Amino acid sequence: MEKILTIKQNINQIRAIDIIDNLSEYYIPQVQKKLYYPYYWFLFKYSVKTIFGEKTIRVPCIIDMLNKQASTVDDFEREFIAVEQENIIQGKLKKLEALKSAKSYIIHAVMHKLKSLIYPEIELLEENVVYRPFWIIKCDRSGYNSFKVMVDGVTGKFQILNIVKEAK
Amino acid sequence: MSPVVTIFLVVYYAIVVGIGFWAVKKGAAKNLEGYLLGGRQIGPLVTAMTLQATSMSGYMFLGAGSAGYTTGYWAIWYASGDIGGGVVNLSIIGRRMRKLSKIMGSLTSIEYLENRYPAAATRLIAGLLSVFFLFFYVLAQFIGGGKGMALVTGLPYWVALLIAVGIIILYTYLGGYFAVAWTDFFQSAVMIIGVVWIFSAALHYLGGFTAVNNAFAKIDPTYLSIWGKGLGYKGQWGQVAGAVLIFSVGYMGWPHVVTRHMAMKDPKTARTAGLYSTIWNLFFVTSPYIVGILAIVILPNLKDPELAIFSVAGKLLPPAVTGIVMAAIMAAIMSTADSILLQVGTISSRDIYQRFFNRNANDKQMVMVSRLLILSIGIIGYIVALLRPPGVFAIVVFTTSVLGSAFLPAYVCAVWWKKANTPGAITSMLGGAIVAFVWKVAAIDSATAIHPMFAGLVVSIVLMIVVSLLTQKSSPVPKHILKAMEEAESLGDIPKDMVNMAEFALNAEAEEIKKLDQE
Amino acid sequence: MFGLPGTTVLVLFGFPIFWIIYTIIFLIVSRKWGKVEKGGKK
Numbered sequence: 001m002e003k004i005l006t007i008k009q010n011i012n013q014i015r016a017i018d019i020i021d022n023l024s025e026y027y028i029p030q031v032q033k034k035l036y037y038p039y040y041w042f043l044f045k046y047s048v049k050t051i052f053g054e055k056t057i058r059v060p061c062i063i064d065m066l067n068k069q070a071s072t073v074d075d076f077e078r079e080f081i082a083v084e085q086e087n088i089i090q091g092k093l094k095k096l097e098a099l100k101s102a103k104s105y106i107i108h109a110v111m112h113k114l115k116s117l118i119y120p121e122i123e124l125l126e127e128n129v130v131y132r133p134f135w136i137i138k139c140d141r142s143g144y145n146s147f148k149v150m151v152d153g154v155t156g157k158f159q160i161l162n163i164v165k166e167a168k
Numbered sequence: 169m170s171p172v173v174t175i176f177l178v179v180y181y182a183i184v185v186g187i188g189f190w191a192v193k194k195g196a197a198k199n200l201e202g203y204l205l206g207g208r209q210i211g212p213l214v215t216a217m218t219l220q221a222t223s224m225s226g227y228m229f230l231g232a233g234s235a236g237y238t239t240g241y242w243a244i245w246y247a248s249g250d251i252g253g254g255v256v257n258l259s260i261i262g263r264r265m266r267k268l269s270k271i272m273g274s275l276t277s278i279e280y281l282e283n284r285y286p287a288a289a290t291r292l293i294a295g296l297l298s299v300f301f302l303f304f305y306v307l308a309q310f311i312g313g314g315k316g317m318a319l320v321t322g323l324p325y326w327v328a329l330l331i332a333v334g335i336i337i338l339y340t341y342l343g344g345y346f347a348v349a350w351t352d353f354f355q356s357a358v359m360i361i362g363v364v365w366i367f368s369a370a371l372h373y374l375g376g377f378t379a380v381n382n383a384f385a386k387i388d389p390t391y392l393s394i395w396g397k398g399l400g401y402k403g404q405w406g407q408v409a410g411a412v413l414i415f416s417v418g419y420m421g422w423p424h425v426v427t428r429h430m431a432m433k434d435p436k437t438a439r440t441a442g443l444y445s446t447i448w449n450l451f452f453v454t455s456p457y458i459v460g461i462l463a464i465v466i467l468p469n470l471k472d473p474e475l476a477i478f479s480v481a482g483k484l485l486p487p488a489v490t491g492i493v494m495a496a497i498m499a500a501i502m503s504t505a506d507s508i509l510l511q512v513g514t515i516s517s518r519d520i521y522q523r524f525f526n527r528n529a530n531d532k533q534m535v536m537v538s539r540l541l542i543l544s545i546g547i548i549g550y551i552v553a554l555l556r557p558p559g560v561f562a563i564v565v566f567t568t569s570v571l572g573s574a575f576l577p578a579y580v581c582a583v584w585w586k587k588a589n590t591p592g593a594i595t596s597m598l599g600g601a602i603v604a605f606v607w608k609v610a611a612i613d614s615a616t617a618i619h620p621m622f623a624g625l626v627v628s629i630v631l632m633i634v635v636s637l638l639t640q641k642s643s644p645v646p647k648h649i650l651k652a653m654e655e656a657e658s659l660g661d662i663p664k665d666m667v668n669m670a671e672f673a674l675n676a677e678a679e680e681i682k683k684l685d686q687e
Numbered sequence: 688m689f690g691l692p693g694t695t696v697l698v699l700f701g702f703p704i705f706w707i708i709y710t711i712i713f714l715i716v717s718r719k720w721g722k723v724e725k726g727g728k729k
Contacts, residue, residue, distance in 0.1 A: 023666045050343025066680040115345040115506045119535040157671035159678040241695050248702035259713045381690030394695050446710040
């Protein structure tokens, strides 16, 4: 077991099954496992000298540790929990690379949104590796191929994973 | 205009700037962050309103007005397409493009094109076309700001233009929007009230819609015809087709419009946006054209048709109101100009400079490149706007024709046609742009009665289809792209509801988890 | 109507009606587009 920092879960197992059940009438959904997907979370102090004085805002950013994609993120609650090693997805991204990616991204995002053509001073305020819980659910139906779905334990949104082709 | 107008204009700006100072000092950072992160606290209606209002610009107030003033009801063809532009865009491209761009990790619309049609040439052509033609769109805003300022303050055009261009460039350089970010909503509200006021005041002054048209019948009945004053366009369906296409589909070629799709938080936003867009457009898109038409009777001897709407405002609204409304309008024009300039800056620094000249360019260098380019555009734009200002209507229609012809098939086929490949896209972009450009510049549109938008679009569509099909074997669409374009692996087995409601934003994570499963 | 020739009225009101219908159809066809669960966005 390992203790990791996760984004606070809002969707428990029952709820997750429920979400999928409501959409797949003849299938029987079952939770296979719960995976924890890694992100780097950075909180930056973004400062710009404007004509009205120095303007500072805090900008959070998360970087997907597997495919390096960056995005800004709304505030979320965190919790420290103990999780089985095998359920933790290992990130491939090195921190330095993630940091670089994050900085570039927020400069781009802030400049565009606030139409500011000034190179900012960026300071890293906080950083963490955070994990997002995903329920991996398998849907079975006799006589049909099964398929797997992943449900975001924070938002309840889901995405289809793959078809498991079985002999009929 | 009366000095009261100028006074109120200055007072309005002083208030906005004052709010800015106060906000910076007080450090109202939380609001700014909320605004930055996409307005979750702000709510969908306000967001939609602000979004639409900030897309009001020089075209609306100068271009549309002058079109109505000079051609009468012919201008309605342009409005007709414009009403549907938002929902067409969102319904055809919106959701799928967002999904694809998230999977491919594209940050800008130009990067998106290169990701979908892999080739350095794609980025270069798309980048150069965008930068070149966005310049003309900015030029239209410069002219709008300059003329508006000149009319209100009575300053000579060259001074007013200098002030307008100066504010536009410097405001971004100096971080002005950090201060006024959340006054966007307030300014939008002022502008909306202003437009409604102008429109109703004009109708009221003339005694109603029917009375106006009867007045036209006495001056020159051909104003009432859809073929325009003097029936100049009679029977020219090629021109009509182009006019309707321009703002319904043509503006899909605008990088900043496309980028907005990529930035949408979820598919539900696209639906809501489509609804608000239509509601908004029904009134606000048609008003400037109609006010321009009404101005023919209200102010029959205007020297500059582009000032039709401003002049009507000056004549019919109380001076204080005119001052405030004009201030809000000009703020919107300058804000639009800055948004476009930012786009140009990003495209130049990221899609051209970093991509082709300096792979290792860091953020600081790219910001420098952007700043340099924008300053240059400011200077060149000022000179052109001063010496040989093109008509705002003509230039926006021209630019939209070229960009729309160039990019429409590329963006639509990117998500809808699996056979659309790189050679197809490149020839389509080049062909469409060149034809639309030459068609207008060489006045082929007058000779053939076919609008450059229509001609360019036909060519770019044909090229996309024909070239893609001919080169399928030699340049197949890469597998990873085909995979990204598919909704799900085998649709048949998975309940359709489930497929429809799957969250695109989770595609990236899903791909990674699938890979792990296979290991 | 409104002192306008028939064709003008047709275009002036026809297109808005067309776009309203288009939007309604779009809203109906897309009604299942990604509903968001409670719990906030990513």
